[in-house]
Every structure is written in structure tokens, then in C-alpha cells.
Amino acid sequence: MTSSSIEVDIHISQEELQRAYQGVEQVYAQATDGRRIRFPVRILWSFIGHDGIHGRFLIHVGQHNKFESVVRISI
Secondary structure (H helix, E strand, O other), X not given: OOOEEXXXXXXXXXXXXXHHHOOOOEEEEEEOOOOEEEEEHHHHHXXXXXXXXXXXXXXXXXXXXXXXXXXXXXX
């Protein structure tokens, strides 16, 4: 089984997060290598701060690009 990582800069305001609570389930972002990616916003819930979600994240995916884990690597 092969796993890989995707590095992304995320900046989601508190107002944008409100839309997620109201049913928007996907986040679209550009990876640092230029790829456009889509992933469930729920994987970022543990990183919510008073001003939203901000930072550089490393998203680990496994076989068939299935989500495995996410870590914040910088703010």
C-alpha cells in the first residue's frame, strides 16, 4: 500500500466556516506543488480557532487517495 502527502496552505475565515455548518462539505485548495485538491472540511475541525482555520497543513492520503490524517506544520 502506497501513501503520499499533500501540502496545502489553508485560510478559512469564521464566516466561511459558518457555511460548512450549514451544509458545505468540501474544501477546495491549491497544493504547494500546484495541484488543485478537494477534501472534506471535517478533517480540519480540530484546527478551528477564534478567527477560523489558518496555516500550512500536510494531508496524508493512502491507496486510492483515501484520507488518512492531517497535521498542521505551520501557522
